[in-house]
Every structure is written in C-alpha cells, then in structure tokens.
Amino acid sequence: MLYTCDLVCWGAASPAAFQSFLSMLERRSGRRVTTYAHRGAGMRSHGSEIATYADGSRESGTTSTLAWRRIWYDRLCRESCYRCGHHSTEHPGDIIIGDWWGLRRFMPELDDPWGVSCAVASTSRGLALLRDSSGALELAATPIADVANPAQPMLEHPPERKGRDAFWPELYAHGFEAACRSVGALGPERAAKDLVKKVAAAFRGHPAKDPDGSSVNSAWEGAPKVDFDELEARGEYPVAFAARNRDDGVRRRSSSGGVYHALASHVIEDLGGVVYGCAFDGDLRAVHIRCETVAEAERCMGSKYSQSDMGDSIRRVREDLDSGRTVLFTGTPCQVAAVRAACANLEGGYPHDR
Numbered sequence: 159m160l161y162t163c164d165l166v167c168w169g170a171a172s173p174a175a176f177q178s179f180l181s182m183l184e185r186r187s188g189r190r191v192t193t194y195a196h197r198g199a200g201m202r203s204h205g206s207e208i209a210t211y212a213d214g215s216r217e218s219g220t221t222s223t224l225a226w227r228r229i230w231y232d233r234l235c236r237e238s239c240y241r242c243g244h245h246s247t248e249h250p251g252d253i254i255i256g257d258w259w260g261l262r263r264f265m266p267e268l269d270d271p272w273g274v275s276c277a278v279a280s281t282s283r284g285l286a287l288l289r290d291s292s293g294a295l296e297l298a299a300t301p302i303a304d305v306a307n308p309a310q311p312m313l314e315h316p317p318e319r320k321g322r323d324a325f326w327p328e329l330y331a332h333g334f335e336a337a338c339r340s341v342g343a344l345g346p347e348r349a350a351k352d353l354v355k356k357v358a359a360a361f362r363g364h365p366a367k368d369p370d371g372s373s374v375n376s377a378w379e380g381a382p383k384v385d386f387d388e389l390e391a392r393g394e395y396p397v398a399f400a401a402r403n404r405d406d407g408v409r410r411r412s413s414s415g416g417v418y419h420a421l422a423s424h425v426i427e428d429l430g431g432v433v434y435g436c437a438f439d440g441d442l443r444a445v446h447i448r449c450e451t452v453a454e455a456e457r458c459m460g461s462k463y464s465q466s467d468m469g470d471s472i473r474r475v476r477e478d479l480d481s482g483r484t485v486l487f488t489g490t491p492c493q494v495a496a497v498r499a500a501c502a503n504l505e506g507g508y509p510h511d512r
C-alpha cells in the first residue's frame with residue numbers, strides 16, 4: 159500500500175543558492191557548517207534559525223544566519239515553483255502537512271513555541287493513516303475552509319514572485335553575499351536593525367512561553383475531541399486538523415508540530431513499512447532517502463528549504479510496492495504527484511479515479 163504525504167509548499171529554493179549561502183557562513187565564521195535549520199514562519203519564538211559548526215558551536219539570530227530565511231521566500235524558489243500546478247488542495251497527497259498559519263482563525267488562542275502543524279486528510283487512506291498514528295498526536299478537527307484562507311495561501315496557489323529580478327543577476331555575477339547586500343538582507347544597515355531588535359528583545363525578556371504552560375495547553379483542552387468514526391462515516395474530504403506531537407522533544411526537532419514523525423514511526427514500527435523523505439547528506443545537500451528504521455526516518459525531520467534530489471527514489475518505491483511493502487512517501491507536492499503517477503498501475507498504488 160502506498161501512502162503519500164506532501165507539504166503545504168511555498169516552493170523549494172535552488173540548491174546552488176543554498177550551497178552559496180553555506181559557503182558564505184563558512185567564509186565569515188572560518189568554520190565548516192555541519193547543519194543549518196530554520197523553522198517555518200509563525201514558529202519564531204525558539205531560535206528561528208540555527209547554524210551548527212564542526213567544532214560544535216552554534217550561531218543563531220545573526221545577520222548572516224538570518225540572511226537565508228529573509229530571502230528564500232520571495233527570491234529563491236526555482237522558476238518552476240512560481241508556475242506550480244500542484245500547489246493546490248485539488249492535487250493532494252493522502253495527507254498534507256503545513257505550519258499553523260491558517261489555524262488561528264479556528265483556534266484563536268493557539269500559541270505554542272515548539273510549533274503546531276496543520277494536517278489535512280485528503281483521502282480515506284489519509285484519514286485512516288492519521289487515525290492509526292493519532293496515539294502520538296493531539297488533534298482538533300476543523301473544516302478545510304478554516305485553514306485554506308488568506309493566512310495560509312499556499313494551500314491554494316503557488317508563491318508570488320517578489321524582487322527576484324533584482325536578486326538573481328547579482329547572484330550570478332557576484333555571488334550570494336553581494337546579492338543579499340543588493341537587496342538589503344546583509345550589510346551595515348541590516349546589522350544595525352538586527353542589533354536594535356536584539357536589544358529590544360533582551361529588555362522584553364524571552365518572548366517564548368513555557369511549552370508546558372497553561373497558556374499553551376488551554377487551546378487544546380478547549381478543542382472538541384476528534385471522532386474518527388464519524389469522520390470516516392461521513393466520507394467527506396478534505397478534513398483539516400490542528401495537530402501536534404505529544405512529545406515536545408520531537409516538536410523541537412520538527413519544523414512545525416511533528417506530524418511527520420508520528421506518521422513515519424507508525425508506518426515503520428506498526429506496519430513494517432518503509433518511509434521515503436528528505437534528509438541532508440554529508441555535504442548539506444537535500445536528498446531523498448529510503449528509511450527502514452525510525453532512526454533513519456528521523457534524519458528527514460525538519461524542513462530543508464532547498465529542492466531535494468530524488469535520485470532513484472521512484473524506482474525504489476515501485477520495487478517496494480511490488481514486493482508488498484507498505485510505503486510512506488513524503489515530499490513536496492510536485493514530488494508526490496510524480497510518485498503517484500509512477501505507481502498508478504501498481505497494486506497498492508492509486509486508482510485512476512482521483
């Protein structure tokens with residue numbers, strides 16, 4: 159059986175641009191970067207971006223480390239992302255996961271420093287997978303209209319192109335650092351603004367609330383319990399959920415609520431299946447890997463905001479399905495569309511009627 163899980167996707171940045179960003183960090187710090195992570199918009203309270211270096215030291219909140227998150231949304235997506243036909247709830251995977259952008263309309267008191275996911279079950283297959291993984295999750299159901307709103311635009315349309323035309327010629331001619339300077343994402347003015355923000359934050363104290371505190375949990379306590387039997391009987395898709403992993407440690411390593419971890423663990427541990435997802439290789443290149451263990455699947459936690467190399471994943475997914483394995487494929491909507499199309503004729507693949 160093939161399960162697919164795609165991300166609400168703004169678009170994936172050019173891998174070459176990401177590598178030039180990492181080179182800039184290495185040049186500026188004089189150390190090799192071993193990891194770089196940043197969390198989705200809306201989850202800013204606990205270290206929105208962190209670069210880790212080979213000597214174990216970490217850098218966060220500096221003008222350099224912030225440069226990537228400042229620009230990737232508006233300037234770095236691959237050209238095809240701006241024309242993407244898969245960015246819509248019309249062409250989904252079984253489950254779509256994203257940040258909580260749209261959820262505050264439905265849960266206005268939602269505020270959580272470790273992150274909450276928006277999960278959308280688009281098919282009965284997706285709802286069943288979510289149900290079976292739900293032991294690890296806190297969930298609150300809501301109509302899709304509550305989340306597919308202007309606060310969560312990526313469920314409905316591809317990213318808007320902003321300012322890219324000024325950035326890219328500079329990137330090609332003079333490299334990442336110069337291109338960032340040309341759009342004000344680096345340089346003395348930017349550094350001064352960052353300093354002012356840091357000082358202001360220090361006076362305010364730490365902005366994040368205690369993840370175990372009552373202000374965080376009250377939103378969940380007030381939410382109606384999810385009745386999966388009723389949702390399945392109704393058979394109306396998509397169904398949207400606010401979702402978070404019960405394990406704060408998982409959420410700290412995830413980009414939003416840690417739904418991916420719950421799905422992947424269930425498929426591997428309870429169904430004996432395999433999971434495909436995106437991990438960094440030793441050179442911090444985003445690549446799709448095949449995971450037989452939860453430890454391997456954990457390498458895929460956290461969003462890598464650069465286009466991943468699928469390698470021979472599609473061939474291997476087909477082989478796994480052919481040999482009767484359960485497969486969970488996770489990736490961007492365009493990658494999920496490719497896998498579904500490639501597996502349509504296989505047992506456990508997708509019927510052609512949807």
Ligand SMILES: Cc1cc2nc3c(=O)[nH]c(=O)nc-3n(C[C@H](O)[C@H](O)[C@H](O)COP(=O)(O)OP(=O)(O)OC[C@H]3O[C@@H](n4cnc5c(N)ncnc54)[C@H](O)[C@@H]3O)c2cc1C
Pocket residue numbers: 165166167168169170171198255256257258259275276312411412413414415416417418419434435436437444458459460461462463464465466488489490
């Ligand atoms: C490029 C990109 C753009 C995104 N844009 C948005 C957005 O505009 N709005 C929104 O609400 N959410 C967006 N997300 C999704 C969001 O960042 C989280 O991935 C999602 O909420 C799932 O979080 P999680 O805590 O459940 O799991 P996490 O542990 O954070 O997510 C891990 C999952 O992401 C997959 N993944 C990570 N990087 C990539 C990659 N480069 N290519 C393919 N798959 C990848 C892994 O395979 C795994 O399935 C985007 C993610 C990516 C990678």
